Amino acid sequence: MSEKTDPKIKIEARGVEVFYGEAQALHGIDLDVNANQVTALIGPSGCGKSTFLRCINRMNDVIDGCRVNGNIAIDGQDIYSAEIDVVELRARVGMVFQKPNPFPKSIYDNVAYGPRIHGLSQSREQLDHIVESSLKRAGLWAEVSDRLLASGTSLSGGQQQRLCIARAIAVSPDVVLMDEPCSALDPIATAVIEELMEELRKDYTIVIVTHSMQQAARISQRTAYFHLGNVVEHGATQQIFTNPQNQQTEAYISGKIG
Amino acid sequence: MTEFRQTEARKAQLAKRYRAEYRFKAFGIGAICTAGLILLFLMGSILISSLPAFTQHYVTLDIEITERHIDTQNLANSDWRGLARTSLRAQFPEVQGRRDKRALGKLLSIGASDDVRDYVLANPSSLGTKIRLPVTLSDDIDLLLKGVIDRELPENERVVSNQNLAWLDKLVAEDRISRQFATKIFTNGDSREPELAGLHGALVGTLWTLLVTLLASFPLGVMAAIYLEEIAPKNRLTRIIEVNINNLAAVPSIVFGLLGLAVFINFFGMPRSAPLVGGLVLALMTLPRIIIPTRAAFAAIPPSIREAAMGVGASRLQVIMHHVLPLAMPGILTGTIIGLAQAAGETAPLLMIGMMAFIVDVPSDVTAKATVLPAQIYMWANNPERAFMARTSAGIVVLLSLLLLVNATAIYFRKRFEKRW
Amino acid sequence: MSASSLFLCLVGLGLFSFFFGRRRIHRLATGASQKQHSRDVYHASFLVICATFVPIVLLVIWTGISPLVIDALLESFLKARANTASLGELSVMIAKTKAYYAGSISAAFIDDTIAEATNYYADLVAHSLQARSFAVLLLAIAGVGLGVRKIALRFTARHSVERVAQLIMLVASAIAVLTTVGIVLSLIFETIRFFATVSVTEFLFGLHWSPQIAIREDQAGGSGSFGAIPLFAGTLMITFIAMIVAVPIGLMSAIYLSEYASPRLRGIAKPGIEMLAGIPTVVYGFFAALVVAPFLRDGGADIGLTLSSESALAAGLVMGIMIIPFISSLSDDVINAVPQTLRDGAAALGATHSETIKQVVLPAALPGIVSAILLAISRAIGETMIVVMAAGVAANLTANPFESVTTVTVQIVMLLVGDQEFDSAKTLAAFALGLVLFFITLALNILALYVVNKYREQYD
Known part of the structure; x- marks a missing residue:
């Protein structure tokens, strides 16, 4: 397949700087994210990987005193330009958070919320269909199909997180951002979600922040190593983990810092 | 190392310290007991003094509904008062002379004529017949029968004369005196006669006033809280608004009354004594008391809910309307109910805008002259008749029961819908 | 239409x-x-x-x-x-x-x-x-x-709609500010008109208050004299009596409830004390005027004291009862905010529980308690119904709590209740008193806030 040899670039970040008030959190990030791949952002705590992730769907906009410089383009379109509507952007770039955060509503309403506010369905049947297919893709359908009206918060942690994934993909985004999606889950739930990601990347571009290097190695095609607000090294996951070019990267991967 | 020994001096000192400890604890227990006793004494004294007002003595009369007193063309125009008095006089054929006859008539309340009228109007078939009907006795006689006025007192020290006593004893002996639950206290408007004075007008006035207060303060308070907590940038301006709201909550209520008088009545020419103005004044007073708990309810919603909604592309307003507001609603409602309960007990600002008029009719809308429950209590407390003391206490009991009910609702809401995150 | x-x-x-x-x-x-x-x-x-x-x-x-x-x-x-x-x-x-x-x-x-x-x-x-x-x-x-x-x-219809919605919410939150502005403006406006007929110094420092009758020919408006000192003195005396009642009882019950009481006692006593806070002031007024005042008068007569039936004592005592829950719940909060480590430290040195409280907890909580007392004073000064019903109307300048005194709020009510022309010096005087009341309570509230903020800095 031509895609494999020459993947399309989905997200292009150039010189991204983020300030929280006076403090600078990112110092000019340049990074490309390929379409239909999983890109892992790794690095020690406080290195700016989550900050960068939140720049991609402009979740930083809501933080008072947060300022973003530089360019991030999705499909060649600058997402910080004036004509981009942040709401439409977030419909295209979904997000899954560190802690599962289902709405205290029914499972059905959790998944249906996005399609409803964006007007993606004209009829009840269509909405039912979206909910069902999203839950199926998130690998949750079999477990919840008989209790769609139960509260989303009644599920187990792993199920809740898959519900959040279903909720994110229900609005048919191009990109799914995941901010340490497995950090609050046990190993079995983690494995389920990792499998799911492999499945999902056929349709979506996935950017994931993770603390676990094994996870990054298992699921991602490309990896970027962040350190103190800079991208120290990025490239194919294989290469980063077996043959890091940078000493800091090597030190982190081999467990010397972190 | 110095040796640690239990010398006599140390022992004495330790004992002293423990005595201080017990003293301190005793002070604490004493304080709580004092507060509790005060509460009991307050509630108890009001409850006891209210009891006489909830019953009323009646005298059963044989009334001949004859042409002499009845205007068959226009029933409402009949001489009901004469009818009642004539029937009473029929029991005492020995009473002669204008003065004595009038004194005998004074045993009855002015409201006795209403009792007869209401019965006849409700039973037109009774025209021309003879009926037996209990009619209201006057307040002093009522108090004497309840034992509030001591009949052993010398005649010049008690309001009921010996002559009255004799008549009364005869009526008691004939088993014509009965004691019933005083429904008038709930069904009547205000009156100068204690036995006829009721809370109906004040209750309806309170209802109208609180309706205005609720309609004005709830939407404004919630919108202001949404703006301050969820939308406004944290800058100098919002900081000023916040400090302002906190200060407003501590402004004496009477100052709000002055504001209402100067702005609503004198500047905008709104009617005096009207629930509309009273409600608006209370709304301004209640506003900070709704904003503060509403903001607290918003702040208690975890940010992950907002992030989740934003993550699927909800706009800021959609996040608030679809998620934050519904989740915060129990807290908001609790705060609003408590704020309204406070407003319902407020008197001083309403005195400023004249909501203490003597009003017999039940107010029909928000611009009619009206009074509210606490103001009614204040007015009754100022009346010199002895029976009004019980009436006032009864008004307080009704007011406190209402407030208790409202606050219990708020507590129920909080317990029922409280969510821990 | x-x-x-x-x-x-x-x-x-x-x-x-x-x-x-x-x-x-x-x-x-x-x-x-x-x-x-x-x-x-x-x-x-x-x-x-x-x-x-x-x-x-x-x-x-x-x-x-x-x-x-x-x-x-x-x-x-x-x-x-x-x-x-x-x-x-x-x-x-x-x-x-x-x-x-x-x-x-x-x-x-x-x-x-x-x-x-x-x-x-x-x-x-x-x-x-x-x-x-x-x-x-x-x-x-x-x-x-x-x-x-x-x-x-x-x-972009959604943007427009949301902008308008935000504008409406901004206006809603500005209403609170407008209320303050309205209070200040209406009070100041009427007060200026009042001072056109009565001099500021006479009002603030005059010793004679009798707005109903002119006592001298040359008096402004011929409607009486407006020296507010007796009012301020009466207000202070009743507030002082209220504080003597409320501070020890409120503070000691807060200390006992947060430091000693079992959860069960706390569960009963705390709502009980809070019930005192939910009672409307007109009820306290009734209690003061028709229960406490006659009781004090008769009791005083028995031991040879002459008490006015509208004595400052009765109004002050009942106002103190009203303030108890105010002081106790605010103090409870600040006492609970003192870190447990401080108590443990004192206990580890061998201090008794009461010594820990007196020497460690209370000094640490003092700023909060002071601010609670300041707020309570502000509340007592602004309280109206108790004094309207239980305190006097005549302005006596006296230090004897058994006599009748009058307060600022009583006079505001007396001047404005009943049918009066709006422009007379009498009604305008009520607004001047209102302005004084507003600024005194505002100053106390801001002072309380300042004290509490300073206190917070110590622990964060």
């Missing part, structure tokens, strides 16, 4: 524009290749806002302002006709004109000038109503017309 029927018209128009707007965007969207920016409901709401927002604002402003304008016009008309400059005469004529217009007095009571003025007034009112209806409806229809032309697939 009356304001309410005009408003109903706008509501109707709003409903119409909602459905009209929704149909329009729906038509535009059917079969279009472009994706529409905002959902139908936002386009519809946008049109509703276009149709109603400005007209409603206009309606409210016009309804509020036009009586003022019309009154001013009527006054100048009457001034020119009647050739009089006397304000009192003019205001009587204005009142007559309005009463005749409203039909509450018959033609027998008015002269030609008033009849002319009434015609003039009726004309003004009718014209104002006509112009208002015309302007409001014109704006509403123009709004719909302009709004419809903006509806398009890529029109």
